[in-house]
Amino acid sequence: MKRLSAYLIAAIAIAAAGCDSNIPETGTINNALVSEVVLDDFLASGLTLETGDVVSLPQYIKYLPEDATNTAQQYESDNTAVATVDDAGTLTAIGKGNCTITVYIGAEGVFSEFPVTVNEKAAIAITSLRFLKESEDYELAATETADLRRLLSIGSASLTEDATEAVLFESSDPAVASIDEDGILTPHKLGKITVTAKAAVSQVNPATIDIGIYKWNITEYERFEGDANGEQAAIEGENWYWEVTASQNPLPDVDGRNNSLTAMIDGRQIVERYGGVNDATLKNGTAFCLCCPGRNTGGVNLSGESTTTYESWFTINMKQSKKVNYFRISNISTHNGDVLVRYKGFTEILGSNDGSTFTKIAENISFENAITTDNGSTYNRETANIEIPVSEYQYLKFLMLGTTCYGPLGKTGGSAQIEEFYMGYQEKVYEE
């Protein structure tokens, strides 16, 4: 039989009294005191565990005599960095090493102990590494960090669990972009690098991905003389570089929008979103408006036209063929009430150099995501540059079939209104 020293018995008794333990004072219930703590062989021979393993101890612990009534158990680990045991007797393997677990039963200091050895949990090996893309580009000005581990496919030796073996990431030029142990890439300057991912131990082929850190070099085309200087087009006698034609002629007369074929290329923004009355000085700004099929707006009656097959379009004649790979739209306000009068996409964009024979450049271009802001109560006035396949034509035609391109979120107004429309060519630059 093992007993604590008298000093320790006293300490336990004080601790028990201090926390209202259910351990009765010796002899107050009966005289059947615990005389021996008996460990199953499972425990007595010592436990060998892996970090994270959990064992419930009480089922493996008995005491003598069997009719003892004061049988409260207490547990003690002499190294809680290796293993801990809670009040319910649940042992948890914490870290690599050896420790001794002591089990006390009753108030007499009777105990037994057993050794525990904890080993590091064996990692689940990596069996393959592959990036899901061959290359990826990040805009320097717009990227704080990028998680490349999310682009990494990691094969596991386990059928049911992910590999836990470490992946070692390496950048071919950390001055351009560094990468940390979690695969988080941080761009620092323009350039191109290769990131390699290797398994820490397993002999598998490393994965590589080419990373470009770029800035945009943007050429936006002037629509009238002075446009590049931020001027507004003159009301009379302007030197227009662009010309617009449209499927509707005349255009709907929407109050206060000063609608015309130059309204979306004149540098004049809408001042008052509620509109009012059109005016010769264009003091409320201008917006190019097309009546929505199925509606009767501003003198254009399309109420009998199909909302699925009627074709609306506008064509921009740039007067010479130009490389274009983006457009951008400025809307009449950020107010959610004006979302009704927006475009959310184009069914097709076509190009031509003679103005009559058009070739499809892109189809089903949606920019609905460029309209709604995070909170959903206001909307972006101006979209970002919306990328389209690069083309080089003099005429670009923007086609809207039925109402599919009118108004996001299923909302459609009597017209769709573009305050300003821009096009240009942008390319990624990887060197200063």
Ligand SMILES: [Ca+2]
């Ligand atoms: Ca305008």
